[in-house]
Amino acid sequence: MSFKIATWNINSVRLRMPIVLRYLKSHGPDVLCLQETKCRDSEFPSSDLRAAGYEHLAINGQKGYHGVAIASRIPLTKIDKREFCQMGDARHISATFSAGKRDITVHNFYVPAGGDIADRDLNPKFGHKLDFLGEMADWIAQAKLAETNAILVGDLNIAPLEHDVWSHKALVKVVSHTPIEVERLQKVFDAGPWVDALRTKIPADQKLYTWWSYRSPNWETANKGRRLDHMWISPDLKPALQDLDILKEARGWDRPSDHVPVMISLKD
């Protein structure tokens, strides 16, 4: 027996319902975490997800921007949302579910993208991103979130390793891959400490991407991707980690998100 959990920045859940349902049908995650749903809770396509067998929903949305949600085949309890940086943004939701003998809590995050200029004095959005990561690290450490039976997923908007981007040299000053962001993300990681599920399965010396910009019409041949989406697990879950599936093919689906779904399976 194993269970599957996936994360996907969907860039408007209402617009993407055809491909969400396609993914659920073809890959059957037990739990799907979405980011950038971009709609109010009342506008969330709950009935379509329920009809597809994902009856248990945890939604934290807002009009037009951000928004996170968890759709699950198995019951969700202890649904909780946390606000960061007193911005009122919908960027986190958590829930607990039973997987075999374990009760696992998943934290679903959408970290601020941070704007275009990697300087907090010139660009408040970059400062917000750094502050958000600081609050994440403090909370994870204080609440001991990663001690046991915990998973952190989401669009963290940072590609930390050299081979998480198509060219380390070309992107080292580009927001998402700058040393200060990588350092802040590392503090969030160490606050667990977490285990990087993707890099446990695919070594750090291999290129690995989950996002390809819309601004490249030939995204597939150019392949200038970045690994912005992450799945971290508490150390006790590492022996249970089975498979990893990064569905690059979904970037080529009709009216795609610029991110692709990432799924791990864990034996229970």
Next chain:
DNA sequence: ATGGTTGCTTGGCAA
């Protein structure tokens, strides 16, 4: 070096 595209909305951000 710059601009490239998409979504939410319909002018201009945000990503």
